[in-house]
Amino acid sequence: MGSVVLSLDAELGWGFHDLADPPSDRVESGRRGWSVMLELLEEFDVPATWAVVGHLMLDSCDGTHTEHPTPEGWFERERGEWQDREDLRFGRDLVTDLLESDVDHEFASHTFSHVLFGHPQTDRELAAAELKRSIEVATEWDCSFESFIYPRNAVGHRDVLAEYGVSTYRGWTPNREGARAVFDSMVRDQSLLVEPYIDDYGLVNVPASLFLFGFEGPARTVAESIWEDPMVALARRGIDEAAANDGTFHMWLHPNNLTTERDDQRMRAILSYLERRRAEADLAVETMADVAQRVRHSRGVDGVSTRIDTQAKASWN
Template sequence: MDSVGSVVLSLDAELGWGFHDLERLPSDRVESGRSGWTTMLELCAEYDVPATWAVVGHLMLDACDGVHEGHPTPEGWFARERDEWADREEFRFAPDLVGGVLEADVDHELASHSFSHVLFGRPETDSELATAEIRRSLEIADEWGQSIDSFVYPRNDIGHREILAENGITAYRGRSPTYDGVRGFVDSTVRSRSMLVEPEIDEHGLVDVPASLFLFGFEGPARTVAESIWEDPMVVQAQRGIDQAARSDGLFHMWLHPNNLTHERDDRRMRAILAYLDRRRAETDLTVETIGGVAHRFDAVSRIEDEAIVVDGDD
């Protein structure tokens, strides 16, 4: 893939839907979903960083009965929406926040994160359910006048890729060795292992744009200790990945959930990363892309290369 280096930022925008199937809820993250979303929109605007916002389709609704009759989810899947969250619409709906993404001056990409955060790799998620989740999210986006090219799997649980292709999705965020936590910090910083990834076209014709780094993978006591004697380890890792992309024609793909921003220090982390990205972009040929943008560019280059091979073969 002959190009200058690039960076992708993708966000799993889910509010309460990211947790509604869990018995015990991370209350700080559930309550921080909206503020984190707003903060990330503001930071992206400040540093002119286009991002892929993978949105749970239900958030684009204004209202619902919480029943979703005919949607083939397991019994009880929408129970929390009907019961505990019946009067917590701010966890279930977010047309205002989605509108903020679409109306931003920055050219963000709207991607799908399914309709209700079903896990596609689970045995109980059959093709009927996977198809319903994808089609419902696409239908709602179409009602907003939006087309969807990219998909981010809930909890990165990959499955039913053929159904993405059948429904017009062209790209998804794939898995790759990540550099989260203490071990990842050692690998990327001490051992200087590359955090760059290479998109590829899978057997279904989809462009897999793998993740490089989850930006909230070094948390808890380890983070507190590291910050007290040095600096935020995730900022260090992100800067290293950005530098690697700036020095090459490779791709560095970092991701997070807006609800990861639960404290001011999380806001500071993201500001430091985006400010550094903006500075390195100004100093080099580094570009910032979306998943869909990378997929379009990669697919175009692949077609040109395939045509060249055909011509050579004719000679």
């Protein structure tokens, strides 16, 4: 049976707080995109892996984080320019919406403060602190996670993930976004499927197949004017390929990629097509934890999926 996975990097302002000149349209669209994606996923009954930045789940914060071993200035924007922008720093309402959704989503981690695990300045102590704090915050919500998505796909410190009980992560696949992805798939007929596997730390790597917002700006406008949205075409191709070849197609995006109704229409078109193909073909929609469980089972290793427990929803705030 073929499989389609959709994962989201849910971060609000934390995805940009370390950038000198963050893209204002995406910074301001995080909340909108989060709500739109939840609505679309409910409409088409598509479960997804939501990797949430742990800081969003806090009640409040003074921005000091004195016991957190981040580099000097890491929380500077939170203490300064965004001090009065709680809508960018916190998202308890959005996380509650996610956890209380009628769809069986997976709650996953995107670190505590969007630290880049693959960056040379991120040592083991910092990686461990980010995971430890994420687990503490999730526990306060009666949540747990087994899947992890690296900020900006900077893979690193996989040994720390294994130590703290993470069992699966989204690996990075080169050339799977932008014009290169369109060329490789449509012209060179390169497959969009990926092969999840157990790495040397015992973690299941569920590699990315396609970033759904990697072909933007004037190029997207021109392509749509003479053809169609290239990312919708690629997504359909990946879905069809998964159904035909019993493979895995893993799409991903940030909620803040949905900056206008035009972006909403892209996601609606993709999810609508997925719904139709799921009904007519031997095709499953899985979360990353589902894939990890399947891979471990096929290798004779025990694994338990950690989708959101509906019986625990009443305890979430």
